[in-house]
Amino acid sequence: MRNVAVIFRREMAGYFATPLAYVFVVIFLVMMSVFTFYVGNFFARGQADLQPFFTWHPWLYLFLVPALGMRLWAEERKSGTIELLLTLPVSMLEAALGKFLAAWCMIGLALTLTSPIWISVNVLGQPDNGVILASYLGSLLMAGAYLAVCSCISATTRNQVIAFVLSVAACFAFLLAGFPLVLDFFRAWVPQLVLEGIKTLSFLAHFEAIIKGVIDFRDVVFFLSFIAFWLYAGAWLIDRKKAD
Amino acid sequence: MTAMIDVQGLRKEFGHFTAVNDISFSVEPGQVLGFLGPNGAGKSTTMKMLTGFLTPTAGRIHICGIDVAAKPVQAKKKIGYLPEGAPLYAEMTPASFLSFIGDVRGLKGADKKKRIEQIVEQVQLQDVWKQPIETLSKGYKRRVGLAQAILHDPEVLVLDEPTDGLDPNQKFEVRQLVQQMASDKAIIISTHILEEVDAVCNQAMIIARGRILANGTPKELLALSQFSGAYSILITSSLQSTVSASLQALPEVASIEAAPEGDELFRTTAFPAPDVKLHEVVSGLVHAHGWPALEIRRESGRLDDVFRQLTTEVGQGGAHA
Ligand SMILES: Nc1ncnc2c1ncn2[C@@H]1O[C@H](COP(=O)(O)OP(=O)(O)OP(=O)(O)O)[C@@H](O)[C@H]1O
Numbered sequence: 001m002r003n004v005a006v007i008f009r010r011e012m013a014g015y016f017a018t019p020l021a022y023v024f025v026v027i028f029l030v031m032m033s034v035f036t037f038y039v040g041n042f043f044a045r046g047q048a049d050l051q052p053f054f055t056w057h058p059w060l061y062l063f064l065v066p067a068l069g070m071r072l073w074a075e076e077r078k079s080g081t082i083e084l085l086l087t088l089p090v091s092m093l094e095a096a097l098g099k100f101l102a103a104w105c106m107i108g109l110a111l112t113l114t115s116p117i118w119i120s121v122n123v124l125g126q127p128d129n130g131v132i133l134a135s136y137l138g139s140l141l142m143a144g145a146y147l148a149v150c151s152c153i154s155a156t157t158r159n160q161v162i163a164f165v166l167s168v169a170a171c172f173a174f175l176l177a178g179f180p181l182v183l184d185f186f187r188a189w190v191p192q193l194v195l196e197g198i199k200t201l202s203f204l205a206h207f208e209a210i211i212k213g214v215i216d217f218r219d220v221v222f223f224l225s226f227i228a229f230w231l232y233a234g235a236w237l238i239d240r241k242k243a244d
Numbered sequence: 245m246t247a248m249i250d251v252q253g254l255r256k257e258f259g260h261f262t263a264v265n266d267i268s269f270s271v272e273p274g275q276v277l278g279f280l281g282p283n284g285a286g287k288s289t290t291m292k293m294l295t296g297f298l299t300p301t302a303g304r305i306h307i308c309g310i311d312v313a314a315k316p317v318q319a320k321k322k323i324g325y326l327p328e329g330a331p332l333y334a335e336m337t338p339a340s341f342l343s344f345i346g347d348v349r350g351l352k353g354a355d356k357k358k359r360i361e362q363i364v365e366q367v368q369l370q371d372v373w374k375q376p377i378e379t380l381s382k383g384y385k386r387r388v389g390l391a392q393a394i395l396h397d398p399e400v401l402v403l404d405e406p407t408d409g410l411d412p413n414q415k416f417e418v419r420q421l422v423q424q425m426a427s428d429k430a431i432i433i434s435t436h437i438l439e440e441v442d443a444v445c446n447q448a449m450i451i452a453r454g455r456i457l458a459n460g461t462p463k464e465l466l467a468l469s470q471f472s473g474a475y476s477i478l479i480t481s482s483l484q485s486t487v488s489a490s491l492q493a494l495p496e497v498a499s500i501e502a503a504p505e506g507d508e509l510f511r512t513t514a515f516p517a518p519d520v521k522l523h524e525v526v527s528g529l530v531h532a533h534g535w536p537a538l539e540i541r542r543e544s545g546r547l548d549d550v551f552r553q554l555t556t557e558v559g560q561g562g563a564h565a
């Protein structure tokens with residue numbers, strides 16, 4: 001665990017040593033505001049809740065998270081530092097976890113900086129703060145799930161553009177896993193049981209359950225185990241094909 | 245097992261291509277092993293397997309008695325590694341980078357600070373201490389890579405072309421550094437500079453196409469040279485044909501080579517027949533004829549020749565044990 005912290009700190013310092021952290025946070029906040037206020041008609045609804053804010057998160061994450069996640073391993077491969085990192089006395093999982101947590105923290109930081117909007121609804125009316133807190137938590141968990149997928153895909157290539165495009169596609173599939181668009185694609189050639197399984201993977205379904213204000217333990221477990229699975233898969237993949 | 249590095253039957257295939265083909269060797273404390281070989285010989289691939297980056301297709305590696313495949317993290321603790329091209333995190337400074345390496349290596353507090361100061365002194369990084377690594381010159385990057393490898397004073401040191409890109413002064417410094425550290429460590433260095441082998445290595449291995457062609461002390465390798473045991477006579481041009489003819493006529497001489505040196509001199513080199521010593525025969529001949537020889541020299545052969553001799557034979561498809 002000590003190693004996870006060391007890797008985490010280096011990654012964090014890396015985000016702030018380059019403009020990456022600032023660019024990401026600013027774009028994150030601008031996009032969130034545009035969608036909440038213009039597209040989501042935040043004020044015109046006249047209701048004191050953050051529904052129009054959170055509704056957009058799954059869609060915004062579709063691009064913002066791969067933008068952050070694409071470099072996780074692809075950049076290390078490209079620059080050759082992967083050889084440096086993986087010949088240090090650090091286990092594969094520690095490295096993957098440290099990197100993941102740092103990127104997740106960046107998203108958490110950006111999310112925290114949206115808190116003025118939470119304050120405004122409290123000034124303007126009387127929202128259900130429990131629901132809002134749950135929604136923030138759900139949003140962070142969902143972002144983590146996206147990020148874990150991106151991390152795994154980034155582990156397979158040295159090209160960040162490829163990592164980005166594949167990550168967006170994969171995240172899109174998971175986002176809509178429970179919907180006809182994705183289900184129809186599988187219906188023709190997978191058994192019913194698998195189809196039911198795919199349905200349960202839908203981010204959107206889990207996220208919408210959470211932002212209604214009911215934190216179901218199962219939704220939380222879903223996201224956490226999803227993250228664990230993809231992190232593990234990523235670590236395994238890198239271990240298999242480190243040199244290519 | 246006393247060897248700090250013990251490699252048995254190491255093999256690495258990339259698809260159908262065999263980059264490293266059944267290599268075995270061991271390195272003991274105090275030994276500095278030089279890896280020599282043409283481009284693509286498999287030197288870096290071997291080092292990547294030693295340091296646990298690549299998984300061998302077959303074979304076993306023990307570092308200080310620890311099986312690298314079974315306990316990679318423990319083995320990596322014992323090793324300091326400078327990868328080929330010295331990859332580094334570009335956005336960090338030498339200061340933050342070495343601090344990070346210190347953390348990973350488990351150095352703490354005053355101990356870490358002292359150790360880093362010591363290393364900075366040794367590889368002379370003071371001038372660029374707070375400068376982003378991406379803006380450093382090639383030689384300085386290499387120095388940071390080297391500092392990173394020796395920071396935790398490892399028992400086993402694996403350096404892939406450590407002096408590549410360094411200026412002559414730094415090359416000298418690095419060789420000295422390696423020699424200073426050599427007494428209690430097992431060190432492997434790959435290099436294309438053959439004089440480096442003479443300067444720092446007490447063991448050398450020539451590899452080509454993934455196979456070991458020769459393994460021994462630099463002296464033993466020199467003995468493989470066709471020049472070893474040969475004698476040459478430096479004499480005025482007018483006598484050249486007589487000297488050549490007389491040498492050629494000796495049963496102890498297998499062949500001769502003659503080449504002009506300057507305007508009026510000629511050097512005739514006599515190569516011995518198998519298992520024959522030439523020194524008495526040659527000097528006897530010179531005295532008997534009363535030739536005014538300017539020099540009679542024992543040729544010692546150079547590592548370059550041995551290298552070319554061994555590696556081009558393989559290149560032409562010739563078999564060599
Ligand atoms: N990841 C890889 N995939 C396929 N082939 C590889 C890979 N890595 C190395 N090779 C091949 O293995 C062979 C040995 O490469 P290696 O880097 O070990 O050579 P080297 O002895 O270090 O050469 P140099 O002196 O040029 O550094 C080369 O032919 C190389 O093309």
Ligand SMILES: [Mg+2]
Nearest residue numbers: 287288289328
């Ligand atoms: Mg090499």
